[in-house]
Amino acid sequence: MDHLIGSPLAMASREYAEKAWVEYKHVKVLQRPNVTFIQGTVANVDCENKKATISEHKTQKTREESYDFFIGTTGLRRAWPVAPQSLTREEYLVEVGTHCDKVVNSTAPVLVVGGGAVGIEMAAELKYLKPSVHVTLAHSRDKLLSAEPLPDMVKDCACELAEQGGVEVLLNHRLAGHTPVKSADGSDLYEVEFTNGHKMTASEVIMAISRSVPSTSYLPQQALNSEGYVNVRPTMHFPVEIPNADAHFAAGDMINWSGIKRCGGALHQGYMAAVNIHQTMLQQLHGKEPEFLKLSEIPPMIGLAVGESAVSYGTDGMNYGPQVMRLFFEEDLGFRIVWDHLRLSGVPK
Ligand SMILES: Cc1cc2nc3c(=O)[nH]c(=O)nc-3n(C[C@H](O)[C@H](O)[C@H](O)COP(=O)(O)OP(=O)(O)OC[C@H]3O[C@@H](n4cnc5c(N)ncnc54)[C@H](O)[C@@H]3O)c2cc1C
Incomplete structure (x- = not known):
């Protein structure tokens, strides 16, 4: 996984690029028997039958996965150099490293x-x-x-x-x-x-x-607005017209919602989808009435790193300066902040 927020720094520093892409196998807390990672592209989601078709990168084979719940978090399709295009860490280091060498020299x-x-x-x-x-x-x-x-x-x-x-x-x-x-x-x-x-x-x-356009071509058209964003309900569920809508969620940049597309919002919405799935499970297992988290309208807000300084804008107005940089991004364009927020523990070397 690539720390996308850090791309502008990775594009100027080979050393940072080494840190910005971490392979799932090196994230210890994710190594669990009940978690499987498949590196590939979701080509189709059949909501009616709850089956996803995945094209695996390594084998180039297609596989089908049945699911109880689906969460789409495939974000936006961004072109180089706005975002790196590589599919592996080795390719990424070459892609970004070549760019670094050119610009710094x-x-x-x-x-x-x-x-x-x-x-x-x-x-x-x-x-x-x-x-x-x-x-x-x-x-x-x-x-x-x-x-x-x-x-x-x-x-x-x-x-x-x-x-x-x-x-x-x-x-x-x-x-x-x-x-x-x-x-x-x-x-x-x-x-x-x-x-x-x-x-x-x-x-x-x-x-x-x-x-950038939403990466949602694998989803049914009825779930999307005219620009391709998922018309989620405030609970992050797919719209009611979709078969098994209550088992389908989307979060992050791919949703049709107010506010500037930001990492903080994406993380919060992913959390909400997970909590709401758990609520549905409790209902299915124990008949407990679900208490779904609901997303409110998001006013425009931003945290922008500008070299050694940063500017932020939100409900508390505008702030800027090196202290804003430290607060929002620390020394590594937010790598450690996001890592800690996700409780991934032990930043890899
Ligand atoms: C250069 C840059 C700097 C940024 N800086 C900031 C910042 O400072 N602060 C901030 O708050 N936000 C920032 N953002 C925005 C922030 O990165 C996004 O809001 C956030 O990453 C959205 O998370 P996401 O999970 O929705 O999508 P993404 O992080 O884009 O993740 C989506 C993932 O899904 C994968 N994918 C796509 N399609 C498929 C498919 N069909 N099958 C399988 N996988 C697929 C993609 O390859 C990608 O890995 C920045 C964005 C960029 C590009």
């Missing part, structure tokens, strides 16, 4: 295109870890985080923190194209042009602009 500016949360974090982490690299962040709109339902003060603060960290921020710069060229000494560069006519030379162009 750059002599010409590294251009990050797209000033959403991922682009800001990628630019700021690289500049923080490797101050000698010139990092430029280009965004098509007049404010960073323009697609997020956040007050302007948060967007402005993110921009100021990035600039204070040494990132050159170009607002109102929409990429028109980039062409590979050779420098005088034979190294590979890009000639970059923006629609406003501005041109620059970059050693790397990192596209942090892909629109």
Whole structure:
């Protein structure tokens, strides 16, 4: 499993990448006789017959698994380099390591295109870890985080923190194209042009602009909204129209719910689905009336790492500074915080 939140740091540090991907077999508390891991892709879920079809990666074989309860937590399909695409730790270390080597050794500016949360974090982490690299962040709109339902003060603060960290921020710069060229000494560069006519030379162009789509193609269409998100009920159950709806749950980025897609929300919803399954079991076994946890509407909130600093926004307003970074992410972009929260105990070396 990959610590996705840490990707912007993994993309700039081979050492951190080593830590950010942990194989299930190395998570001691998960080694139990009643837990089975299958590495593969769920290709179909037959809600009526409660059967999932899984395509196994190693063997390339298809297997069917019957289940009593199903929880979908397959998130969003994100393109490289917003998220690593590798399926194994070895591949991941090569994928991320190759990228790291290119960006940390750059002599010409590294251009990050797209000033959403991922682009800001990628630019700021690289500049923080490797101050000698010139990092430029280009965004098509007049404010960073323009697609997020956040007050302007948060967007402005993110921009100021990035600039204070040494990132050159170009607002109102929409990429028109980039062409590979050779420098005088034979190294590979890009000639970059923006629609406003501005041109620059970059050693790397990192596209942090892909629109992520929910990974839900294996589910019945009736469970999904027009964009492919699962129309869960507040109890995380599938919508009532689905056969055996009370045995099917979804949580995390793949659900149609208010709020900015965040790790904290995903973890909480996974917990809710588990508790609600337990309530159903108690009902089935002992006739106890279930007391289901229900998800409330989620107001816009964010915790954004910007180099050595961070900005947060939520019901308590906006906070920013290195202390916010420590509180939300500690030293490792939240790896230990998430690890401890999940009570996985003993962070692996
Ligand atoms: C670069 C980056 C930085 C981020 N930083 C932050 C942050 O600082 N704070 C924060 O709160 N949030 C952050 N987020 C968002 C956060 O990572 C997500 O909200 C969270 O990971 C959602 O969890 P999830 O379990 O729903 O989905 P994911 O974490 O995406 O997990 C889904 C898993 O399902 C697998 N999968 C997909 N389809 C299938 C299938 N058909 N069969 C089997 N497996 C499948 C995927 O490969 C993936 O491993 C960040 C996201 C990115 C990309």
